[in-house]
Amino acid sequence: MVHWNEIASDFRREAIPCAVQERLAHHTSFQIGGPARLFCEPQNKRQLARALAICRSHGVRYYLLGNGTNVLFADEGFDGVVIHIGGAMAGIVRDGRVLRADAGAPLSRVCVVAANEGLSGLEFAFGIPGCVGGAVYMNAGAYGGEIKDVLVSASFLDETGAERTLSAQELQLGYRTSIFEHQPWCILSASFLLRADRSNDIRMRMADFGRRRKEKQPLEMPSAGSTFKRPQGAYAGALIDQCGLRGCALGGAQISEKHCGFIVNTGNATCADVLSLADVVCKIVTEQTGFVLEKEIRVVR
Numbered sequence: 001m002v003h004w005n006e007i008a009s010d011f012r013r014e015a016i017p018c019a020v021q022e023r024l025a026h027h028t029s030f031q032i033g034g035p036a037r038l039f040c041e042p043q044n045k046r047q048l049a050r051a052l053a054i055c056r057s058h059g060v061r062y063y064l065l066g067n068g069t070n071v072l073f074a075d076e077g078f079d080g081v082v083i084h085i086g087g088a089m090a091g092i093v094r095d096g097r098v099l100r101a102d103a104g105a106p107l108s109r110v111c112v113v114a115a116n117e118g119l120s121g122l123e124f125a126f127g128i129p130g131c132v133g134g135a136v137y138m139n140a141g142a143y144g145g146e147i148k149d150v151l152v153s154a155s156f157l158d159e160t161g162a163e164r165t166l167s168a169q170e171l172q173l174g175y176r177t178s179i180f181e182h183q184p185w186c187i188l189s190a191s192f193l194l195r196a197d198r199s200n201d202i203r204m205r206m207a208d209f210g211r212r213r214k215e216k217q218p219l220e221m222p223s224a225g226s227t228f229k230r231p232q233g234a235y236a237g238a239l240i241d242q243c244g245l246r247g248c249a250l251g252g253a254q255i256s257e258k259h260c261g262f263i264v265n266t267g268n269a270t271c272a273d274v275l276s277l278a279d280v281v282c283k284i285v286t287e288q289t290g291f292v293l294e295k296e297i298r299v300v301r
Helices: 004-013 045-058 108-118 132-137 199-216 237-241 271-289
Strands: 020-022 035-040 063-067 071-073 080-082 090-094 098-102 151-157 163-167 186-191 251-257 264-267 296-300
Touching: 004 020, 035 163, 045 063, 045 080, 045 151, 045 186, 063 090, 071 271, 090 108, 098 108, 108 132, 108 199, 132 186, 237 271, 251 271, 264 271
Parallel strands: 035 080, 063 080, 071 296
Antiparallel strands: 020 035, 090 098, 098 186, 151 163, 151 186, 251 264
């Protein structure tokens, strides 16, 4: 039997901010999700290591949450501990042409710092609404660029709590995937090797990507970004549009009128609405085109 009061007391003894029954809808870009049994926010690497150790010692489930921009939590919530790695762990340091960023640093802020330092290579990531940890975890990419193109290494806590570092070549980085999907490891930081360029030129390229995002993506509505991975030989949004599903809705979830690759929350969507609509879309796309769509969003129950 899990003694949640005891676990909460362990967090408080370590001075780790902790809340009971915190609604996860307040911490995700989809604005969907029931309560977490416990929600904690480590303020530094030591507290993060202790939080993980407490969860493991009590044998309870835990979920590592960054900006919550690619996550869909269940309506029932999460019967475990959500460990939020956020602004308290968001340092960014330059060392020559290498920029090292902590896991909680917003990716767009890393891009801005790089531009200010006259370092190019991360422009494609400007506007990706996630943090460094999530970007490495899923090898985030856009406009022909991917994290693996500039990543040198990543540091993390392994399953024993030991801090380790692996090179990018050892991280099994592929299309929206990495070794972290298959290991119980917690990303601490990432190092990016960039190239020198004029800050104004870098900012111009970032601004161009920003304009393109605003024009083509439904940034004004709650979503978790692209709902489906790109199938080989096609584009998910184009296939969905081809099947006449633009604007298709189920409950509070809707295929975006602006970009068919996005499912958006029109105001009162549930996790069940989003998943049911995604299943309908996948079925129709496969029947009409032969392509099989796979969800890009991370569903946490």
